[in-house]
Amino acid sequence: MPEDLKTYPRIYLYRRVVQAKLFIDSHYAADIDLNNVSGEAHLSKFHFIRQFKKIYGETPHQYLKRVRIEKAQLLLTSGIPVSETCYLVGFESLSSFSGLFKRLTGITPSEYMRQQQKLKSQIRSQPLQFIPGCFAKKKGWYTDH
Amino acid sequence: MISKLSHVSIYVLNQDSAYDFYVNKLGFKVHTDAPMGEGMRWLTVCPPDQPDLEITLMPITEGMMFTKETAEQMRKLVKNGTFGFGVFECKDIYATYEELKAKGVEFSKPPKQEFYGIEALFKDDSGNWFSLGQKAG
Known part of the structure; x- marks a missing residue:
């Protein structure tokens, strides 16, 4: 054997x-x-x-749909427009993409994109808000203390 | 009273390569990826079912906890597989094992039935090792 x-x-x-x-x-x-x-x-x-x-x-079909939406989330986070993201993850129609996106995540692709862009700009402008204070302090990342 | 564990650090040799391992191979989600300037990067990832446990992928660099000498020692120890960092759980260990192996993850022990459940051991790209478990029953 x-x-x-x-x-x-x-x-x-x-x-x-x-x-x-x-x-x-x-x-x-x-x-x-x-x-x-x-x-x-x-x-x-x-x-x-x-x-x-x-x-x-989950079934292969459910899994495929979830993978597409998760990949779409990454593309939207990196700033790829909704219409382009839709085709890049394998959807042929914007309405079926948006509908499924909302069903799985609770919000529309454009709302998701707005949220992520806002979060990214917050991380860029105030990174210390996203890092435990002890690390930042030890690293000397606090410049105004 | 302490209520939960929010962050845990894993020391890695290279953050870019660790990102690829934890995100693209293990399938973890990026929680925060914040460039701090001067090559510093705050990078945390979460296991898919634990979005509030941030695993900080900490580069071993001089400064903070390490002198030049201790950083070198630490890099050697990590590379040699001195540190076991914890136990990950999965629903189907055989499928997880086959998938991670197909993605090039190095296992020192394939799934084996033990009295406490089924267990496998694997290493990350730096040399840190983990147990992968599926609970009995």
Whole structure:
């Protein structure tokens, strides 16, 4: 028996599902057909979805949507406009992007962007508000004390 | 009365590389990334389910806690894997292990059933090691 198989059960199944998850992680912006993803995993669509959900707590489709919105949050934080972000994370329509974004985060992409830009400018102008005082003091970052 | 732990520091050899490890490999969220000028950077990350525990990725540099000599000693100790910094928990250790391994994370122990649960050991990019656990039951 190969060493791997002794280590833990169903190792090949795990590897296939993990590879499919990593495929979603790196191809979220493309027009991913989840039928292809289950094919990549060499599992039937039904079996694949069931195993994926068992491991990650959500279906591949739910996971793909969450990854896209999380990547959108990073792009918006870095200042990429909403319309551009929408296409960069794989949405074809702005309204479906905004709708899903609001459903998952509670606010619209433009509100999120405003919040993040405000936070960034606060960090730039008053960084010491975001750092525990003891560190800042020891580092000599307090200039007015 | 003390109510909770808000910050904990992990000493790292290089903040850019630590950012890549903790954010892109482990999947932690950036909490604060504040440039402080003169190459200083306050960088904290959180495990995905613990947004209020900030792990400060502290570079080992001269000043603050270290002299030139102690910084050098500390860098050597970290690199040699002297420090174990804690235990991370996950819902499915086999899937987490396979994913992190695929991303190039170095494991010194693959998942193994112990009496307290299933455990694996891995190192960060600096040399700090961690236990990865899935509770029994």
